[in-house]
Amino acid sequence: MAFQNGTPPATDMSAVPPPAGPTQDQAKTTLWMGELEPWMDENFIKGVFLSSAGETVNVKVIRDKNSGNAGYCFVEFATPDAATKALGLNGTPVPNSSRQFKLNWASGGGLVDRRDDRGPEYSIFVGDLGPEVNEYVLVSLFQARFPSCKSAKIMTDAMSGQSRGYGFVRFSDENDQQRALVEMQGVYCGNRPMRISTATPKNRGNHGFGHGHQGGPMMGGGMPQQQMWGGVQGFPYGGNAGAGGGFNPATQMNQFTDPNNTTVFVGGLSGYVTEDELRSFFQGFGEITYVKIPPGKGCGFVQFVHRHAAEMAINQMQGYPIGNSRVRLSWGRSQNNSGVGTPYRPAPPPPHYMGMPGPAHGGPGPNPYGGPHHFGGPAPGPQGPSGPPGPAVPPQFEETAGHY
Known part of the structure; x- marks a missing residue:
């Protein structure tokens, strides 16, 4: 990916559309839902979709071993049409909360694809994120370019909920991870260029969200x-x-x-x-x-x-x-x-x-x-x-x- 003078102009990533929806050849029934409050559990989210979309769903909230709720979940619907309909809630208020729906297509198939032992996962560290960047913006940016991008996690202040300026993006394909390390280095997300480095996925011994370098990174010159x-x-x-x-x-x-x-x-x-x-x-x-x-x-x-x-x-x-x-x-x-x-x-x-x-x-x-x-x-x-x-x-x- 080449840019004039090596740096692209700043863009408003909140306007980036989510990746294309499912095709007839590969129907999808699972949505990614981000920006969850720590108290939002499976029962709450099931109730939200029952009241907002009239759909009975299966929910898997991703748990962080250290902090509990990792801030996102996967929601599985009975049919692709039901999932497509629910995706239309994106950006609307979540009932009984101060949040808005942050929805996107989940890569892969149903919830069973996200078992901890599903297979190798490859994560990257993303630094220098501005406060305007949320998980939906970050995952949309990477999913638009890398089909195997599964999810994104931005680390936040536990009290204020504000971004600490860094996060992690997870892939199921190592080739996409390696491409992202090169192609996304310095690419603008929001108002700042991202700084990218490798991170160790959770199935390599760390049960958190892919924290840790694979080997010693190169630093400072x-x-x-x-x-x-x-x-x-x-x-x-x-x-x-x-x-x-x-x-x-x-x-x-x-x-x-x-x-x-x-x-x-x-x-x-x-x-x-x-x-x-x-x-x-x-x-x-x-x-x-x-x-x-x-x-x-x-x-x-x-x-x-x-x-x-x-x-x-x-x-x-x-x-x-x-x-x-x-x-x-x-x-x-x-x-x-x-x-x-x-x-x-x-x-x-x-x-x-x-x-x-x-x-x-x-x-x-x-x-x-x-x-x-x-x-x-x-x-x-x-x-x-x-x-x-x-x-x-x-x-x-x-x-x-x-x-x-």
Whole structure:
């Protein structure tokens, strides 16, 4: 896909029509329904279609292992004509709610096609999404170009429901996924060009919505991710890299090569961020074992069940605003997880932060698209001078750039 000057003009993706409906050769009876409220369950949706379309339907609400309702479902009708009729409800108010119907044809056949063991699935990460982009817009954009595109999920703030600016798109055909990585890179969705990278599908060990990179992604000028946070690029927090025992390159490199290391170090935390709030920002990338914020240190640790989820979090959350500052991420190490930190449980919603300024030293530069700063990549610019060492972090937690 080629564009003049490499960048297409901004378009209003809300006007993009859904993909063509079913043909006589391949009749469809299943619709995708998105933008669901967390409380909307199968019984509610069945009642909605019974009252709005006079149809008795089967419903499968997709469940996210970490956050519960993933925000979309599949609705199966008795006949293709009934499904076509119900599709006409798109854009009209959903009874007994503040939402509108967001409907589209579901790729594949009936609900049975969406069993967890159906077969391989291939996901991509989509970043730099504007607040005007919803799941219907995102899935319509990809389904119009890639027939095997199954669904899209945009991660949202649990309290406000507003987009966090990134999401995931799932395919059943690896060729479509690979094409999308190339053809959709920089394509406008809403008012911003998308940033695309690979993500691990749920049937490769992560039961969430395809969070995690397949291998180490290339970042910042083509440098592999493991090199970007290895060696001198590691961030020392609260002191220099040699504080409390010195810098050990062999130990640091082991954190990247050890497949059992799933701990992410989160630096630059403001003092009032809680462990539950920190968890809520990272739980979209995969199942979390524990979260720990040592008192008074301005940092925290997030340990995932799967390493690829930790890799994805480091890549995509670098420089992301949490509290009143932008966090800096690197690999951490936990020598003893027993009884440490807060075990996984559904997190309460975090506060929503708007208009946050960048940090004084080493923070992300201005956003050329006029919205939330891009995720991913290390904070550009020189790092500020190291402050005096703070109170010691418990010895079972160590950042790989140095020891506390």
